[in-house]
Amino acid sequence: MIEALGLAGPLDPGPVQPTDIARNWLAGLGTGSVQQDHAGGPANGAMLAWTADRPFSETEAELLRGVARFAAAPLALLAARSTLSALLTTYLGRRSAAQVLAGRLRRDPGETIRAALLFADLRGFTELSETTEAKEVIAALDAWFDRVAGAVHAFGGEVLKFIGDGVLAIFPIGERDAAAACDAAPARGFRRTRRHGPSSYRPIRARGAAFVVRRGAASRRHALGQYRHRRPAGFHRDRPGGQPRQPAGGPVPAARAHGIGLRRLCFRNNTAADPARPTQPTRHCRALRGIYAAAVKPRRLMFHRPDGHCRPSCFFS
Amino acid sequence: MMAAMRLPSALSFLVDKAIDMPDGDAFLTALAARLVADGVPLTGGALTQAAPIPSSNGASGFGARIPDG
Numbered sequence: 001m002i003e004a005l006g007l008a009g010p011l012d013p014g015p016v017q018p019t020d021i022a023r024n025w026l027a028g029l030g031t032g033s034v035q036q037d038h039a040g041g042p043a044n045g046a047m048l049a050w051t052a053d054r055p056f057s058e059t060e061a062e063l064l065r066g067v068a069r070f071a072a073a074p075l076a077l078l079a080a081r082s083t084l085s086a087l088l089t090t091y092l093g094r095r096s097a098a099q100v101l102a103g104r105l106r107r108d109p110g111e112t113i114r115a116a117l118l119f120a121d122l123r124g125f126t127e128l129s130e131t132t133e134a135k136e137v138i139a140a141l142d143a144w145f146d147r148v149a150g151a152v153h154a155f156g157g158e159v160l161k162f163i164g165d166g167v168l169a170i171f172p173i174g175e176r177d178a179a180a181a182c183d184a185a186p187a188r189g190f191r192r193t194r195r196h197g198p199s200s201y202r203p204i205r206a207r208g209a210a211f212v213v214r215r216g217a218a219s220r221r222h223a224l225g226q227y228r229h230r231r232p233a234g235f236h237r238d239r240p241g242g243q244p245r246q247p248a249g250g251p252v253p254a255a256r257a258h259g260i261g262l263r264r265l266c267f268r269n270n271t272a273a274d275p276a277r278p279t280q281p282t283r284h285c286r287a288l289r290g291i292y293a294a295a296v297k298p299r300r301l302m303f304h305r306p307d308g309h310c311r312p313s314c315f316f317s
Numbered sequence: 318m319m320a321a322m323r324l325p326s327a328l329s330f331l332v333d334k335a336i337d338m339p340d341g342d343a344f345l346t347a348l349a350a351r352l353v354a355d356g357v358p359l360t361g362g363a364l365t366q367a368a369p370i371p372s373s374n375g376a377s378g379f380g381a382r383i384p385d386g
Contacts (some may be wrong), residue, residue, distance in 0.1 A: 016353050020365075021365075022363035023363075025361075025363065026361045026362070026363055029360045029361040045339075046364065046365065046366050047363075047364070047365040047366075048362070048363070048364055049362065049363040049364075049365070050352075050357075050359055050361070050362045050363075051359070051360055051361050051362075052357065052358040052360055053358050053360050056357075058382050060356075060357050060358075063327070063352075063357065064327060064352075064357070066325075066328060067327050067328065067348065067352070068329065070328050070331040070332065071331050071335070071348070073336075074335035074336045074338070074344070075335075075344070075364075075366070078335075078336075078338065078340065078341055078344060079366055082340065082341070082366075208385050245326060254339060277383065
């Protein structure tokens, strides 16, 4: 019985190297003596380390050195395969990456998938990027993408695109009716309120793929700008005061004022400079609460500035 | 006809079967099992590789604990 586990590298690269982590862990298992050998030379980056319940004999040490030499070629192949998979998954999404890796490379009409859609970005990012050093902006973007993409994957979704400071992600719902899927998938956190009728789901076609989306807000429409999207009646956006814009025809019905069928959460910074500014009410959505807890809330704290700029926001449809 | 080269099972695994391993985790555990079969009294092993994930600038690794080694 061999127990395998992953060894996490340091979040902040510093004096502690990943090979030190492996060596320290192994030193606690055996007699304290650890044999480490580069697989394919130091430039390869792969290191094999071993420990035993007694010091290795010269024959055993020689065998382990031979193992490292023989392991160089298969480890290089494994690393190349892993890198290719990670890159495709990062930039194409999990589903598309799996198809490309399976050999689906030709252009074709694509496939139709049904999915709920998430768009998240940083509020006030343009101003932040104009007033902050580029290095800090890039570091902030990296941290933000790490958090939101990790949370999306944790909840069964996949990232489709990184758009500036925005992230476009989908949560496939399969062949089920969109409304029933949202009702019946508490694990994914999709719940819809009863007042949102089936007509609130609108298909949008994009490059051969169709997403079941709901009526959107300005940021989501911006994210879907490349798609053929007809602005729905009752479309509204937030005003600085936190109130929905009233269409020219008069006050909108309550359901429409909240965006019919739109599962939207707009997280506001409660610690903004203006304490009288109302906090946007949040809807019941377990997935978004999880994403918010895992991705947005830590980011919000990190991005807090006295002027209240650059607050993360999530739009979920 | 050339006689088959006799290698320790760990080395023959690396030559013949290692490229079929799905990831580093499976690779390390299979290799450790071969080494134990070859008589090496291992209690643990670790594989450290450059991280293939673009968002991570560190390295990833796997460890194997061999209680019966």
